[in-house]
Amino acid sequence: MFKIVKREEMSEGNVILNEIEAPLIAGKAKPGQFVILKANETGERIPLTMAETDPKRGTITIIYQVVGKSTALFKTLQVGDGYQDVIGPLGKPTHLEKLGKVVCVGGGTGIAVIHPITRGLKEIGNHVIGIIGARTKDLLILEDKMKAASHELHVCTDDGTYGHHGFVTDVLKAVLEKEDVKLVVAIGPVPMMKFVSKMTADYDVKTLVSLNPIMVDGTGMCGGCRVTVGGVTKFACVDGPEFDGHQVDYDELMLRLQAYCEDEKQCYEEFCVLES
Ligand SMILES: Cc1cc2nc3c(=O)[nH]c(=O)nc-3n(C[C@H](O)[C@H](O)[C@H](O)COP(=O)(O)OP(=O)(O)OC[C@H]3O[C@@H](n4cnc5c(N)ncnc54)[C@H](O)[C@@H]3O)c2cc1C
Ligand code: FES
Missing domain, CATH: 2.40.30.10 (Translation factors)
Known part of the structure; x- marks a missing residue:
């Protein structure tokens, strides 16, 4: 145990x-x-x-x-x-290298995933700008840890209850306009990673995202976690979970994540009834 x-x-x-x-x-x-x-x-x-x-x-x-x-x-x-x-x-560890100015964008529970990467990028000498966001203030996690892991931290809430009123992409755009950013790492809901990658493609800034397809064995044998990156099939559990954000087929990933929605809803409801 x-x-x-x-x-x-x-x-x-x-x-x-x-x-x-x-x-x-x-x-x-x-x-x-x-x-x-x-x-x-x-x-x-x-x-x-x-x-x-x-x-x-x-x-x-x-x-x-x-x-x-x-x-x-x-x-x-x-x-x-x-x-x-x-x-x-x-999975493969994040490739951490000293590049100069880097931006780490975390949304929702993605903040927990991006925190050790942010800290690692700072420890090897990068200037790290953190941007974190949540739907509302009470849902925001690890602000203190992200503050310590970054040189500057921007906080956003969708409903304006704390920090910048709006999406992480609003702040990211302002940062990309004025700073010479060498790398963006974005981890959070799939639509967030999709829109961050769309934006950084316009600025020609290398972008890493961490994908969360449904996984079963986690060792490259079942094919459950397949994603399309640059037109090629990859298994997120062994080839990732991090990939070039500009190459990912996000629409396919979102469709595959919804494949078992009805069954998942039913299982959850049955579990809640048993627990109550
Ligand atoms: C590499 C990786 C790292 C992850 N890290 C985190 C993390 O740090 N924190 C966090 O909150 N979540 C993380 N997730 C997502 C987490 O695995 C799912 O939220 C969880 O599996 C949901 O299971 P459930 O039975 O509670 O929900 P369900 O009702 O079964 O599913 C809810 C949703 O979760 C996803 N999901 C369901 N089963 C799986 C599965 N076997 N593998 C992946 N996704 C699934 C689907 O999108 C589904 O629609 C990660 C996923 C991956 C692939
Ligand atoms: S989880 Fe089975 S191949 Fe990746």
Whole structure:
């Protein structure tokens, strides 16, 4: 069992942080990599990015949004409980290099995923501009950590309850107009990554995005996570999850993510009835 040693609720209880004992994974993992977790013997395999690793404590930290049956089941696990299986580290680590001015854009729970990458880019000497956004102030996560990981941080909310009133792309456009940006890394909802990439293509700025297709085995064997990048089929679990944002077929990714919507809704409703 992989024991939970710390648990926090954020974003009105809809986003959960778990620090989990997994010394072998903690000793090897790098920013950008993910794990696949199963709560119990009959549980579904769920991919989640490592938001933090602590090789000394032998722990990894995941931050997930409760969106369906399995994440709702994960939410019931408390400190002292554990996950039956945690597999990883999986996927390719982010290629961190010193380039000059870089912008890290995080939306929703994507902020948890972009945080270690932002910190890594700063640590190797880049000037890092962070831009984070959420629908409303109460849903914003990790502002303090992103502030510490960036040289300057811009915060946006869609409804104007905190920071800039509007989308992360508004702030990004202003930054691209006045700074000599060498790289943009954008992680968040697929439409956000699509529109960030559209904008940076106009400014000819290299852009990395982290894709979240449905994954099953996470080792390149089932084909469930296939995405089209530059007209070529890639498996996000082994070829990614990060790809050139200008080459991704976002519309296909969105369609594939919706493939099991009805079944997922039904499973979640049945789970909620059983739990109540
Ligand atoms: C590499 C990777 C890293 C991820 N990192 C994070 C993270 O750090 N934090 C976070 O909140 N979420 C992350 N996700 C998304 C997370 O895996 C899904 O939200 C989760 O699987 C939903 O499961 P569910 O049973 O609760 O919801 P369901 O009701 O089953 O599904 C809700 C939606 O989640 C997606 N989904 C469902 N099953 C899977 C699956 N097996 N693999 C991928 N997506 C699925 C689909 O879009 C689906 O419509 C990541 C996904 C990938 C591929
Ligand atoms: S999850 Fe099976 S090939 Fe990627």
